[in-house]
Amino acid sequence: MNNNKNNGVRQGITGVTSTVGNLTGGLLDTVGSTVGTLGRGLGGTINSTTGTRVAGDSLAGLTNGVEGGVRTVARGVEDAGKAPGK
Template sequence: MPIGEDKRSGVSGGVTAVTSTVGNGVGGLLGTVGDVTGAAGRGLGDTVTGVTGSYGKPAGDALHSLGDGVEGGTNKIARGVEDAGKGKKGW
């Protein structure tokens, strides 16, 4: 966000620009980690199910669901960090 678009000026505008940049960077990184971890969990779960068949399906399904949960939770945190960097309140 360019400083000129912010209604704040001087130090306040500069701090907002820096926190926005840091928030976007950290939020993006967390989102990437969550996506990769989620995909790995789903892949591992599908592999366990594929290798063990119906015997390992409960464990494979659990890993798959765990991957989905980690991805969803991390993405919510990432969005919150990005919003906080922009000065938005999530509550």
């Protein structure tokens, strides 16, 4: 009986941490994607208006790196809330 109580509590905690992890991970992923998209857009605009690709491509590369790093963190946060073995 005690084992069943522990399993129920563990499942409840896992459900809460999974929900919080998924929410946080989703928000981080959205922020990272927004930063990446903005950087690519601004980079393209800079390239078009200046006639040089150095500044625009550098900005796009930087924001792509931020996007990838944030995406990795977001996945880690989401995975942290999963039950062991799932």
